[in-house]
Amino acid sequence: MTQQHRTALKELQKLDSRIHEARQRIAEFDPRFEEVEEPALVLEGELNTTRNRLKEMKLEERRLESSTVDRRDRLRRLEERLGSVRNLREEAAVSAELDMVRRSLQNDEQEALGLIDQLGKAEQRLGELEEAHAEALRVLEPRREALIAERADARSELERLEGERSVFAQGMNPDELRIYNAIRGGGRRAAVAELTEDGACGNCFGIVPLQHQNEVRHGQSLIRCEACGVILAAPEPGSAADAAPAEASTAVTEVAVASDDDDGGDEEE
Template sequence: MTGSSGQSGVLEQLLDLHEIDQQILSMEGELKRYETELTVAEEAVARLESALEAVGGELERARLEARGSERAVDDKRLRLDRLRTRVNQVRNERQYGAATLELDLARQDIRKLEDNALQKLQVVEDLEVRRAALLTELENARAQAGPLRDEAQARRQQLEEELAIKRDRRHNLAIRIEQRVLGLYDRIRAGRTGVALAPLTDESVCGNCYTAVTIQQELQIKGLSALVCCEGCGVILYPGDLKR
């Protein structure tokens, strides 16, 4: 066991390391948030692009169908004209009856075909409206993603430079710490929250999870006679009034 002053030195080293580790963690978090934000924006653009492409394809097919049904109406009208001519040319009652019947049927057909053509045109119109709305949405999404990309690019570069410096400092601090202590610290920090150290509060509880320590542990912590880990959350506890 190291002496009082030695333990205080170790704790100070660990606190320095912890501070820089927390800074690195928060910078990494910021970097990740930028990337997530950018990914979300870019995914929105991609989603709208593919939706627009799908509507474009649908529109093309709908226009073809509408043109086809208009042609069918035109063809039927020509046929109707020919039937009218024939009605005028019939020679007897029986022929007249047959021709007018055919004419009536053709008129009914035309109405159906016209209805059909109108429906197809409505489909085209609806798709055009949808496409216009998607185009507006896409423009907005692009207008949002563009600056975000530039901003994220710049901030990412800056953060990465700062991180490189911090990691370098971290390395220089870590190599001065006793291997056994560093190993303990790294194991604790590998936990969920990344917190490895906490002060013992005035109420003699862990500053991280508020679990109480035993009287013996309190004496060890305050007397800097041993490294004591919290039994609740596992962090290394240091005296709240430790000089740094």
């Protein structure tokens, strides 16, 4: 009877491995999404940089415009003053200031011309980038949608496996289930391992004492490997015989008979 529980533990472990693999498959979608989205993201970064530069240049353009308006204003007032100077010294002073303001205005105009040129180039670049970005999105969209669909499939497969596990676990001996969960919960991959042909633990390959080997083969009580802590199970009749030449012991044959009974009953302590 207990042998069935060990079989159930192995089944549970197989399910858990498949659940683990399903989770990994889902996690592997993240880099795949990144790879697909990468070209569009690069263009998006360039787009943002160009938009920010344009914004700064437009601010600069406005600053220049208002500075030009101020200077023209000043120029006009200076020209008025020049018409009403009372002596040569005053005239020289106003003329000097007029020259200075005129030079500043010329500088502003030069700067404005350069800026208009840069603005034009940046706007053209922005248009090209927007086009390239839209094109990149158009190209990647089908691949992204395919990935989304694939990931949804992987997620529902995981859900299905988790549902299967939960139903399966309900039919198991609660004590064994608790020990199994505690071992797996500790971050271990294996919680159950079969004895090897020569009586070693199938997980760490440490030799299991003879007395324990017999108890494992006869399924009397739950035996854990003293070295690595996994629950030890008798070898599957088929796989053990296939894996190792000829030497299958009589104990293994007994197990074969015992585990043929497929009832998951748990009247055993």
